[in-house]
Amino acid sequence: MRTAKKxxxxxxxxxSLGVSxxxxxxxxxxxxxxxxxxxxxxxxxxxxxxxxxxxxxxxWRRLRRSVGDVSQQLDAMARQKxxxxxxxxxxxxxxxxxxxxxxxxxxxxxxxxxxxxENRELQIQSRICEAEKKHTEAIIFSISDAVVVxxxxxxxxxxxxxxEKLLGFRLEPSLRKNIDQIIHDGTLVRLIxxxxxxxxxxxxxxxxxxxxSRGQPRVFAVTLSxxxxxxxxxxxxxxxxxxxxxxxxxxAQMKTDFVSNVSHELRTPLSSIKAYxxxxxxxxADDEKTRREFYEIIAGEAxxxxxxxxxxxxxxxxxxxxxxxxREPIVLTAVARQALDxxxxxxxxxxxxxxxxxxxxxxxxxxxxxMIYQAIINLVxxxxxxxxxxxxxxxxxxxxxxxxxxxxxxSDTGVGIEPEDLPRIFEKFYRVxxxxxxxxxxxxxxxxxxxxxxxxxxxxxxxxxxxxxGATFSFELPLLKEALVHA
Amino acid sequence: xxNRIVVADDESHILHVLSMKxxxxxxxxxxAMDGEEALELCRNELPDLLITDYQMPIMxxxxxxxxxxxxxRTRGIPVLMLTARxxxxxxxxxxxxxxxxxxxxxxxxxxxxxxxxxxxxxxAPPAGQDGADSSQRKKPDPGRECVNRx
Numbered sequence: 001m002r003t004a005k006k007x008x009x010x011x012x013x014x015x016s017l018g019v020s021x022x023x024x025x026x027x028x029x030x031x032x033x034x035x036x037x038x039x040x041x042x043x044x045x046x047x048x049x050x051x052x053x054x055x056x057x058x059x060w061r062r063l064r065r066s067v068g069d070v071s072q073q074l075d076a077m078a079r080q081k082x083x084x085x086x087x088x089x090x091x092x093x094x095x096x097x098x099x100x101x102x103x104x105x106x107x108x109x110x111x112x113x114x115x116x117x118e119n120r121e122l123q124i125q126s127r128i129c130e131a132e133k134k135h136t137e138a139i140i141f142s143i144s145d146a147v148v149v150x151x152x153x154x155x156x157x158x159x160x161x162x163x164e165k166l167l168g169f170r171l172e173p174s175l176r177k178n179i180d181q182i183i184h185d186g187t188l189v190r191l192i193x194x195x196x197x198x199x200x201x202x203x204x205x206x207x208x209x210x211x212x213s214r215g216q217p218r219v220f221a222v223t224l225s226x227x228x229x230x231x232x233x234x235x236x237x238x239x240x241x242x243x244x245x246x247x248x249x250x251x252a253q254m255k256t257d258f259v260s261n262v263s264h265e266l267r268t269p270l271s272s273i274k275a276y277x278x279x280x281x282x283x284x285a286d287d288e289k290t291r292r293e294f295y296e297i298i299a300g301e302a303x304x305x306x307x308x309x310x311x312x313x314x315x316x317x318x319x320x321x322x323x324x325x326x327r328e329p330i331v332l333t334a335v336a337r338q339a340l341d342x343x344x345x346x347x348x349x350x351x352x353x354x355x356x357x358x359x360x361x362x363x364x365x366x367x368x369x370x371m372i373y374q375a376i377i378n379l380v381x382x383x384x385x386x387x388x389x390x391x392x393x394x395x396x397x398x399x400x401x402x403x404x405x406x407x408x409x410x411s412d413t414g415v416g417i418e419p420e421d422l423p424r425i426f427e428k429f430y431r432v433x434x435x436x437x438x439x440x441x442x443x444x445x446x447x448x449x450x451x452x453x454x455x456x457x458x459x460x461x462x463x464x465x466x467x468x469x470g471a472t473f474s475f476e477l478p479l480l481k482e483a484l485v486h487a
Numbered sequence: 488x489x490n491r492i493v494v495a496d497d498e499s500h501i502l503h504v505l506s507m508k509x510x511x512x513x514x515x516x517x518x519a520m521d522g523e524e525a526l527e528l529c530r531n532e533l534p535d536l537l538i539t540d541y542q543m544p545i546m547x548x549x550x551x552x553x554x555x556x557x558x559x560r561t562r563g564i565p566v567l568m569l570t571a572r573x574x575x576x577x578x579x580x581x582x583x584x585x586x587x588x589x590x591x592x593x594x595x596x597x598x599x600x601x602x603x604x605x606x607x608x609x610x611a612p613p614a615g616q617d618g619a620d621s622s623q624r625k626k627p628d629p630g631r632e633c634v635n636r637x
Contacts, residue, residue: 274593275594279508282597284507297500
């Protein structure tokens with residue numbers, strides 16, 4: 001500006017000088033009447049005008065250079081998206097503009113830097129949030145329990161695959177719908193809503209709820225928790241986790257039934273023992289023969305109690321996997337013969353024919369001799385129990401080379417098993433009601449056989465029967481791939 | 488005429504002991520080995536008392552009791568229930584089906600006799616303990632009576 005002033009003053013001075021000179025020349029010329037001087041009077045203003053124009057041009061050029069300089073710097077800042085200071089000559093005519101501009105730009109630069117820092121911070125936070133969200137989703141999606149998450153408007157915002165399968169819907173994250181439009185289980189919807197509306201602070205409750213899953217009613221423990229807002233004042237959503245407890249309930253029921261059955265089975269022989277002892281104490285048996293009979297009954301019932309406890313222990317050891325199995329190469333026929341020899345008197349007492357169909361040449365199987373012996377004893381004594389007098393119990397062994405198995409078959413001509421009882425006879429304490437009167441049993445003998453053959457020896461036990469025409473129990477064990485053994 | 492008692496249990500030893508104890512005390516005992524037989528026997532013989540096990544083949548003791556309540560003739564038969572399981576019935580429910588007492592197994596035959604005497608009361612005293620009838624019944628064959636009747 002100072003330069004502009006200088007130029008302005010210089011121009012005014014020059015013009016004034018030119019005009020004065022011109023006026024003087026004109027006056028002198030008029031007084032003297034001289035020719036030639038008027039030309040001089042005309043030339044002087046012209047020279048002054050030219051000089052002024054030159055001066056203005058110089059000023060204009062200098063100004064343009066300064067503005068161009070500033071403009072270039074601003075352009076560079078815009079290009080580089082960087083705010084800096086505008087550099088001009090301190091004495092330049094633009095310095096009064098650039099000073100406040102630089103002050104403004106300095107402030108802008110600070111603000112920009114701060115915003116950039118904050119932006120970077122937010123980006124990091126956002127990335128962390130995104131990672132955490134993915135993490136949480138991965139956790140939710142990897143849970144085998146059904147999980148549904150709703151927001152404060154009861155809209156479904158997240159659900160994993162088990163939830164979609166169980167409740168029969170497909171979640172579209174872009175379409176937020178109210179849970180009652182997606183979940184058709186009214187009780188579950190009500191539970192989620194009441195958790196949201198009644199939620200105060202951190203809340204978690206577990207409700208048992210039955211849901212039909214593919215036509216099968218399944219019991220779920222539904223854990224409902226509130227998601228609280230940042231301030232912790234209001235509920236911003238609900239998480240419902242549906243854990244299938246059907247199997248646990250079944251196991252708990254099985255355990256209760258087992259304990260109840262065991263206590264019943266233990267009490268039965270104990271009742272007899274106690275009653276007969278009391279009869280003896282009270283002198284109700286007044287002759288020696290009756291007393292002897294009582295002693296025998298007591299001894300028999302004590303044996304029954306012992307057998308029952310043995311069976312329960314054996315079954316529970318096998319089921320819990322703590323049983324000691326002494327595997328050795330054994331010949332099925334030899335073990336079966338041993339069992340037949342032991343049971344022959346029992347069959348004879350009942351006037352039954354014990355048919356021995358054991359093959360003389362056989363291969364070995366790797367098994368626990370005592371356990372297989374116990375299994376055969378149980379099968380044959382069952383056959384003896386449920387075959388009326390005069391019947392036949394046959395025991396056969398054979399080898400199936402093709403399938404690589406040794407077979408043992410125990411069949412009888414007894415009462416047989418009803419078709420509806422067949423699938424259940426290996427269950428613990430299951431007794432065929434129609435033949436329960438024929439013989440005493442613990443209801444555990446066949447369960448034990450099943451465990452010995454299938455659980456311990458990876459063999460196979462099967463049964464066929466026709467009502468009134470007897471039953472055939474057979475089991476097979478894998479053959480040892482070794483040389484033939486001759487009995 | 489001695490009081491007649493139907494004893495029902497699927498355990499032959501229990502039938503044996505109870506028959507003997509009650510016969511020795513002068514009662515006439517009829518035995519059944521399942522619920523259906525017990526019901527049949529009660530309907531045919533109209534005994535003065537039924538002693539029944541809870542868990543029996545075909546029909547449980549409780550089902551027998553309920554069936555007895557359906558029939559005008561058998562409605563009044565008092566019942567003593569034996570059970571080897573925890574038997575959870577309110578007193579009111581028990582009297583509804585005619586159960587006077589629940590005795591848990593293992594039981595004492597002596598105690599059963601006391602309960603029987605309480606239920607049947609002094610008004611119907613058992614026949615002479617030294618009479619021919621009781622001596623004949625000293626060694627009852629469990630189940631045989633019911634088989635003959637069945």
